[in-house]
Every structure is written in C-alpha cells, then in structure tokens.
Amino acid sequence: MSSTKNLFDKVWDLHSVKTLDSGQDQLLIGLHLIHEVTSPQAFEMLRERDLKVMFPERTIATVDHIVPTLNQTRPFADNLAEQMMSAIEKSCREFGITLLDVNDSRQGIVHVVGPEQGLTQPGMTIVCGDSHTSTHGAFGSIALGIGTSQVAHVLATQTMALGRPKVRQILINGELGPGVTAKDVTLYIIQKLGVQGGVGYAYEYAGEVFDRMSMEERMTVCNMSIEGGARCGYINPDQTTIDYLKGRPCSPQGDAFEKAAQWWLELASGPDAKFDDVVEFDAADIEPTVTWGITPAQSVGVSENLAPISSYPEEEQTLIKEAFRYMELEENQPIKGQKIDVAFIGSCTNSRISDLREAAKVAEGRHVSEHVRALVVPGSQLVRKQAIEEGLDKIFIDAGFEWREAGCSMCLAMNPDKLVGNELCASSSNRNFKGRQGSPTGRTLLMSPTMVAAAAINGCVTDVREMLSPATV
Amino acid sequence: MNQIESITGTCIPLLLDDIDTDRIIPARYLRCVTFEGLGEHAFEDDRKQDPEHPFDKPQFQNASILLGGRNFGCGSSREHAPQSLIRWGIKAIIAESFAEIFFGNCTGLGVPAVCASRDTLEALDQTIHNQPEQELTVDLLTMKIKCGDQQFDCTLPDNARAALTSGTYDFLAQLLQSESEIKEQAAGVPYFSSFA
Numbered sequence: 001m002s003s004t005k006n007l008f009d010k011v012w013d014l015h016s017v018k019t020l021d022s023g024q025d026q027l028l029i030g031l032h033l034i035h036e037v038t039s040p041q042a043f044e045m046l047r048e049r050d051l052k053v054m055f056p057e058r059t060i061a062t063v064d065h066i067v068p069t070l071n072q073t074r075p076f077a078d079n080l081a082e083q084m085m086s087a088i089e090k091s092c093r094e095f096g097i098t099l100l101d102v103n104d105s106r107q108g109i110v111h112v113v114g115p116e117q118g119l120t121q122p123g124m125t126i127v128c129g130d131s132h133t134s135t136h137g138a139f140g141s142i143a144l145g146i147g148t149s150q151v152a153h154v155l156a157t158q159t160m161a162l163g164r165p166k167v168r169q170i171l172i173n174g175e176l177g178p179g180v181t182a183k184d185v186t187l188y189i190i191q192k193l194g195v196q197g198g199v200g201y202a203y204e205y206a207g208e209v210f211d212r213m214s215m216e217e218r219m220t221v222c223n224m225s226i227e228g229g230a231r232c233g234y235i236n237p238d239q240t241t242i243d244y245l246k247g248r249p250c251s252p253q254g255d256a257f258e259k260a261a262q263w264w265l266e267l268a269s270g271p272d273a274k275f276d277d278v279v280e281f282d283a284a285d286i287e288p289t290v291t292w293g294i295t296p297a298q299s300v301g302v303s304e305n306l307a308p309i310s311s312y313p314e315e316e317q318t319l320i321k322e323a324f325r326y327m328e329l330e331e332n333q334p335i336k337g338q339k340i341d342v343a344f345i346g347s348c349t350n351s352r353i354s355d356l357r358e359a360a361k362v363a364e365g366r367h368v369s370e371h372v373r374a375l376v377v378p379g380s381q382l383v384r385k386q387a388i389e390e391g392l393d394k395i396f397i398d399a400g401f402e403w404r405e406a407g408c409s410m411c412l413a414m415n416p417d418k419l420v421g422n423e424l425c426a427s428s429s430n431r432n433f434k435g436r437q438g439s440p441t442g443r444t445l446l447m448s449p450t451m452v453a454a455a456a457i458n459g460c461v462t463d464v465r466e467m468l469s470p471a472t473v
Numbered sequence: 474m475n476q477i478e479s480i481t482g483t484c485i486p487l488l489l490d491d492i493d494t495d496r497i498i499p500a501r502y503l504r505c506v507t508f509e510g511l512g513e514h515a516f517e518d519d520r521k522q523d524p525e526h527p528f529d530k531p532q533f534q535n536a537s538i539l540l541g542g543r544n545f546g547c548g549s550s551r552e553h554a555p556q557s558l559i560r561w562g563i564k565a566i567i568a569e570s571f572a573e574i575f576f577g578n579c580t581g582l583g584v585p586a587v588c589a590s591r592d593t594l595e596a597l598d599q600t601i602h603n604q605p606e607q608e609l610t611v612d613l614l615t616m617k618i619k620c621g622d623q624q625f626d627c628t629l630p631d632n633a634r635a636a637l638t639s640g641t642y643d644f645l646a647q648l649l650q651s652e653s654e655i656k657e658q659a660a661g662v663p664y665f666s667s668f669a
Contacts, residue, residue, distance in 0.1 A: 017658045020647055022639065023632030028658050030665070038551065040506035049645075054655070066504060080504035087506045121664060131550040131574055147552035147578035153645050159655055161644040162577075163632050195491060196544040196570055229544065231573050256668040263663055295491045295547075315591065319490045412549075414500045433493045433548060440499070440518035 006269040007236055008167045008202050011142050015125045017159055024161040030124035030141075032059040032154045033110050034097075036066055036088040037414065038129030042151035043091040051156045056096040058158060060119060061088060063102060064109045065414045069377050069404035072102045081415065095155070108380020108406040111135040111348035115219060116382055118248025122237035122264035127154055132348045132430065134225040137234035138218035139241055140267055142202070144232050165231045166276035168201040169269075172209040174283035179465035181358070182217035183350060183428070183448035185209060186224040187289040187299050192281065195297045198230030201277070204269060205235050209283045215244040216352045223349045224430050227296040236268035288464055290335050291432045291446040293323035298432075302451070302463045305334050326434055327443050328422065335461050338445070340426045342419060343374040343456035344437075345401075345449045347411035347429035351379030353386050355428065355449040360392045362453035362467055368400035369459025375402045375417065377409040401456065413438025426455035476640035477583055480565035481610040482537030485527050486598045492541060493548035494575060498557040500549075511553055512560025528561070532605035540597055541568035545586075546575025555579045565611045567618060567627060569594060580633045583642050587611055587627040589618060596625070613638050 005013075015028040034042075039061070046053070053059060066081040076082045085102075092099040100106045106117060111132050114120040122140035127133060129151045136143035146160065153160045170189060190197075203225050210218060218235045225233030242261045245251045252260040287301040298320075300306060308331045312320045324331060329338070345351070345359050356378065368374045376396045378384035384406055387393055393403045410417040411429035418438025419425055425437055425444050432444035445461065454462040502514045520526040527533050539558065545568040546554060555578045558566075566579065566586045579586040589597075600607055600620055610619040611627065613634055618625040629637075636642040659665045 014662060015658070017651055017654050020641075020644070022635035022641055024636070024644070026648060026651060026655075028655060028662065030662065037503050041508055041552075044507070045645075051649075054652070055659070078504070084504060084506060124664060129550060129552075131548065133550075145550040145574050147550055147555075147574065147581065149552060149578070149581045149643070149645075153648055156645060157648040157652070157655060158659070159648050159651070161636075161648065163630060165573075195547060196572070199544075199570060199573060226548075226574075229547070229572065252664075252668050259668045260664070263668070295493075316490070412495075412500050414503060431493075431495070431548060433495045435499060435518045436495050438500070440521060 003270045003272045004274045006167055006204060006273040006275060007140055007234060007267050008142060008204065010267055011123055011125065012164060020161055024163050026159045027125060027162050028159050029127050029154050030058065031119055031126045033114055033126070033128035033133070034059060034061045034151060035110050035130065036063045036084045038148050039091065039151055040084065040087045041148045042155060043095065045149070045152040046155055053095045053097065053155045055158045059097050059155065060100070061092050061097050062100040062107055062110050062113050063088060065408045065412065067102060067407035068415050069407045069409045069417055072405050105381050108383065109348045109351060109408055111223065112352060112379030112383065115139065115215065116380055118245055118251035121245065121251070122241060123267045127160065131226045132223050134232045135219050135223040135348055137222040137225065137232050138215060140234055140237035140264065142232060142234065145226060165202045166200055167204060168277040168279060169204045169206050169275040171278060171280045172207045172283050174208065176209060176283045176286060179288055179450070179468055180286050181448040181450060182213060182220040184286055184289045186221045187291065187296065187446065188286045189281070190224065190228040190297045191289065191299045193228055193279065195227060195295050196229040198225065198228040201230050203230045203233035204275065205233060210235050211238065214354060215240060216354045219352070220349055224296065227430055237264040238268065288448065288451050290451065290461055292327060292329055292335055294326055294432060294434050296430070296432060296446060298323055300335055302336055302461065305332050308332055336463055338461045340372060340445070340455050340460060341423040342425040343372055343452050344410045344425055344427040344429065345452050346375065346377030346379065346409045348379065349430045350428035350449045351377060351383065353383050356383070356387050356392050359449040359453040360395045362450050362464060363399040363401065363457065364395045366399055366457045368456045372456050372459050374400060374456040375404055375410060377404040378406050380406045410437055412436060426452045426461065428452045474640040474643055475583065477585060477637040478614050479610055479612045480538060480585060481608055482564060483535060483606060484538040484540055484597065484601045484609050485533040485536035486540045486601045487527055488540055488542050488594055488598045490542040491544045491547055494546055494551050494554035495548055497546070497554040498551065503551060503553050508553060508556040511557035515557040515561045535562065537562055537564040538609050538611060539563045539566045540594060540601070541566060543569040545571050547572035550574040552578045555582055555584060559584060567594065567597070567611065580636060580642055581644065583637065585611060585613055585629060585637055587629045589625060589627045593618065593625040
C-alpha cells in the first residue's frame with residue numbers, strides 16, 4: 001500500500017465496488033446498524049419491491065430513540081412508540097436480522113452498543129440511519145450517517161452510492177489542562193471551524209491529544225464530527241484500539257485477532273500520508289467549553305463572557321441576535337453562574353462508563369441544587385450494569401440525580417424525557433438546536449458530563465475545575 | 474424514473490442560516506412507520522412561535538421552490554425532513570449551502586438542492602417578497618436560475634446533477650445490478666471472511 005495514502009483513502013478504495021455512471025462510487029458496507037426510527041420505511045421499500053436483505057448477518061438492530069427510561073415494560077405507554085417497536089421486531093424476524101431488544105441485556109444507544117460488542121472495528125465501512133454514526137470513526141473506520149432510502153439500499157445490496165469526500169487532518173498537540181475533556185476538545189474544534197466548516201470533508205483527528213485519549217474519549221470526539229459539518233471523522237487505530245477490542249463478544253478471536261490487529265495497524269495513515277487540508281490547534285488553548293446559543297458552534301470557554309453581537313461578521317449578526325433572543329441571554333454576560341433548571345448526563349456523545357465515573361467524582365458527597373431536575377441515563381444496559389457494580393448509581397441517587405434505564409432519553413425528545421416550557425438544560429448531549437430537547441421553547445447548554453454534574457450541584461453553570469479534588473486536578 | 478432537468482414554480486423564502494432538520498420536522502413526528510402526513514408538520518414549532526412564518530402565508534401556499542440560507546438541513550440524518558418538505562409541495566431548494574446528509578437525501582428523492590451566492594439569494598428574496606406570484610426556473614442543464622428577465626448562476630456537484638438529469642437518482646436499481654461484483658468485492662475484504 002502506498003505510504004502517501006491516508007486511512008480514509010485506504011479503507012474507501014478497499015470497499016469501492018465500482019464508479020456509477022453519475023460519478024458516485026458504489027461503496028461496500030461492512031457493518032450496518034439500524035434502530036427503530038429510521039428503518040421502518042426502508043423495510044417497507046424492500047417489501048414493495050420484493051427484495052431480500054443481501055447480507056443479513058452484517059446488519060444489527062437495536063432500539064434506543066423512543067425507549068422510555070423510567071419504565072421499559074411492554075407495551076409502552078406511548079402507543080406510537082409501541083407501534084414502532086412492533087414494526088422493528090416484525091421486520092427483523094421477517095428479514096433475518098439480529099435485534100438487541102429492550103429485553104436483551106446488550107440493548108442500548110446504537111453508537112454505544114456497536115463498540116461495546118466489538119461490532120465496530122478498524123477498517124470497516126459503517127453506516128446507520130443516524131447522523132451520529134460518525135462515533136464509530138474512533139476505531140479508524142469510515143462511519144457515515146445515512147437517510148432511510150439509503151438504509152433500504154444497504155439492506156438490499158450491502159452497498160450505497162456516495163461521492164468521495166476530501167480529507168482534512170485536525171492536528172492537536174500539547175497537553176490538555178486539568179478538567180478539560182474530550183467533549184471540550186470537540187466543542188472547541190466546532191467553535192473554531194464552524195458548523196459548516198467540515199462540509200465536503202472527512203476529518204482525521206491526529207496528534208498527541210488524540211493519541212493519549214481512551215477509546216471512549218475518542219468516540220466523544222468523533223461523535224460530534226457531524227456537528228462540525230464533516231461527513232465523518234476518524235482516529236487512526238493504535239494499541240489503545242487493539243486493547244479495547246480484545247475479548248469483546250464480536251471481535252475476532254484467537255489467531256484471527258492477531259491477524260486482524262496487524263491489519264488494523266497497517267491501515268493507519270503513515271507519516272507521509274497526504275491530506276487535502278490540515279488544521280492545527282494547541283491543546284493548551286482549550287478550556288471547559290459551554291455552548292450558549294442555538295448551534296453547537298456558538299460556545300465559549302467557561303471563564304469567558306458572551307461576545308458582543310458587534311464582534312461577529314455582519315452577515316452572521318441576524319443569527320446571533322436570534323440566538324440571544326431564543327436563549328434569553330445577553331451579550332457580554334458571563335456564562336458562569338447562569339442558572340439552570342435541568343441537568344442531563346447521557347446520549348451517544350457522553351453516556352459511557354468513563355463519562356459516568358468522571359461525573360460521579362463530581363457528584364460524590366454533594367447534592368443536586370434544590371431547583372434542578374437532574375437525570376443520569378446510561379448509554380446501554382451493560383454500561384448501567386457496570387455502573388451499578390461500581391456503586392456509581394448509589395453516588396448519583398444519594399446526590400439527588402434520577403438514575404434511569406438505557407436509551408437516548410432527553411437528547412432528542414422522542415420519548416417521555418423532555419424539557420418543559422423554556423427550561424434551561426445543562427446537557428452532555430450533542431445538539432442545542434431550538435426545540436431539540438422536546439419543548440419548542442426549551443433551551444440547551446452543551447458541555448461535558450463533569451461540567452453537567454457541577455452545574456447540577458451548584459444550580460448554575462460552574463467551572464468544574466473549581467470542584468475537582470487536588471488529586472484529580 | 475423521471476429525468477429532472479428543470480423545476481419551475483413559485484418560491485417560498487426562508488432566508489435563514491443553519492436551519493436544522495429538527496426545525497424542519499420536530500422529532501415527535503418521527504414516531505411513525507410511514508412518511509405519509511409529514512407535510513402538514515413541516516416547521517411546526519417555528520410556525521407556532523412566528524405568526525409571520527412564510528409556511529403559513531397564503532401567498533406562498535402553492536410554492537414549489539424553497540429558498541434557504543447557509544448550511545440548510547444541518548443536524549439529524551432524518552429523511553423525514555425532505556419527505557415532509559416534499560409532501561408540503563417543495564420540488565427544489567436553493568440555498569447558500571447544504572449539510573451533506575440532507576443534500577444526499579434530497580438528491581436521492583429527486584429534489585435538486587442547488588447552491589447560489591448570498592447576493593443571488595438576497596435578490597431572489599427581494600423579488601419574491603415584492604411579487605410572490607413570480608415563477609422561477611431552476612435549470613439543471615444550464616445551471617441557471619431564471620426569474621423573469623433576470624438570470625443567476627447556481628451550482629450542483631456534477632455527480633448529483635448527472636443523477637438527476639439522467640433520472641438515475643434513486644440508486645437502488647443500479648446498485649442491484651452489481652450483485653456478483655458486490656460479492657466478489659466482499660470476498661476480498663479481510664473482515665468479511667473473519668480474517669480466515
């Protein structure tokens with residue numbers, strides 16, 4: 001393999017079946033993940049055209065978006081949610097697809113489950129009818145969110161038509177300060193490059209900061225590639241990747257694992273790899289970051305004040321004014337000290353065991369502010385089980401957090417967990433769009449799970465660094 | 474499948490930046506197993522909060538071309554978003570730029586999503602506000618937007634343009650033709666054979 005090829009190009013070329021007449025590539029898909037929201041119409045398309053699933057063993061289903069997190073007894077209280085559950089159960093039976101249903105101990109948010117089960121592996125092409133499929137790029141795969149028609153294409157042919165994006169390397173060297181997390185890194189990148197900065201690109205995240213990250217931290221970074229407009233994001237596989245995958249239920253076993261590991265490492269972009277663009281940041285410039293507006297790029301460091309409207313380019317000022325109006329915030333005000341109503345720790349961005357461990361350190365021995373409703377929603381049933389074994393559930397419950405069952409919960413308001421009225425929510429999720437958390441006037445401040453825990457305790461946006469014990473800092 | 478060479482119709486202006494798919498179709502309407510009926514809920518929460526929302530204005534009710542700003546359709550991959558716009562009556566979108574998953578969904582559904590400069594968008598916006606009955610034509614053969622005796626440039630990636638104008642934008646039929654090549658390609662990918 002040519003040493004000038006980056007990982008993206010190596011993986012793409014390996015999976016390109018042919019170039020279609022229109023110019024898109026027909027790309028072979030290695031892993032297809034589906035959930036209950038974006039798949040029912042795809043199965044209907046197959047039925048209408050009398051098609052079968054070409055490689056049923058390469059599609060895995062779970063349920064996450066509509067699943068209630070308080071009481072998962074069937075039938076669900078929401079009749080529409082129950083109908084969607086029945087639909088995916090029926091389709092998976094009919095087409096021979098494995099479904100990790102609510103009664104399966106492996107169920108959870110699709111982007112938590114894939115890696116946890118070892119389904120997600122380096123060198124794969126991975127798609128799911130969900131924009132946060134970019135999460136799986138953490139393993140050095142090409143992982144893309146797709147629409148429902150494309151879900152049908154992948155079911156029927158294990159391929160899809162796609163134009164090849166360019167590749168931008170985002171290089172961050174240096175050391176992150178104490179209390180600065182993977183979430184802050186990704187929010188910082190989006191703040192600097194904008195929500196459409198990545199359009200046309202796949203992102204390769206490289207440099208010391210990502211090299212040092214755990215797989216779960218890498219997933220947080222890749223997860224929000226889509227918020228930066230990128231088609232996908234990835235991190236080159238290394239020993240951390242191999243160690244994570246070893247022994248997972250769906251990882252290769254025995255000799256096959258050794259062969260796989262060798263191949264995975266060979267896929268990584270080498271020192272001579274070429275990129276269409278390179279952007280570099282310094283880790284030392286990143287501080288705990290909080291969004292204040294209605295796009296994920298509208299963020300500030302927790303110690304900063306919100307910038308005056310006049311400091312934005314003229315063509316952006318309308319949007320910025322609207323963001324201030326909607327969020328009921330003022331230019332020049334500090335974000336620190338902003339009173340919150342709700343705190344949410346969860347979502348495919350930050351609901352893994354390491355997220356819960358770090359948040360629990362902040363919560364331990366403290367209590368959620370009287371006026372705050374605080375939820376912790378593990379990303380999968382296995383994360384939940386692990387957290388209980390470590391006593392994290394008890395720490396959260398004693399601190400006044402609600403401890404829930406696995407699901408997408410309050411990230412997107414397709415289940416009973418929602419904001420009410422214009423509540424302001426400190427959230428470890430990925431989108432602060434208008435109405436995103438279920439109330440048309442609800443407001444979201446995105447931040448890391450430790451920052452959410454700190455905000456929950458103090459009842460307002462807090463610099464978590466002031467709450468960490470000297471041992472952790 | 475139809476060859477889509479041009480779309481002609483009146484226009485609805487929504488010249489705002491970063492319109493995300495949650496705003497186009499709020500998540501609660503994704504609790505469904507069909508796309509039918511999504512049209513009436515397009516921009517529902519925005520409309521409730523803005524009595525002046527163009528989607529509620531009588532003069533735009535028959536519009537088939539939507540005018541958007543920068544980064545139109547960002548966020549969630551939900552195909553429900555273009556499906557709801559189509560069911561509302563939209564056949565083409567002109568914006569400064571598009572988020573990629575949304576763009577791909579539109580193309581696959583036969584909705585040209587073309588880019589135009591801010592100046593063009595503002596000129597069109599002005600015209601439409603003055604004369605809502607003015608028809609536009611988005612011509613994919615010449616890549617021009619025609620508006621009365623005015624004409625503006627627009628862009629569309631070559632592969633999307635080819636797919637639309639040749640009527641091959643629903644890729645399924647083409648993908649299905651390659652069954653033997655797909656299986657052959659899969660055989661050469663190490664993990665398809667469990668690294669045996």
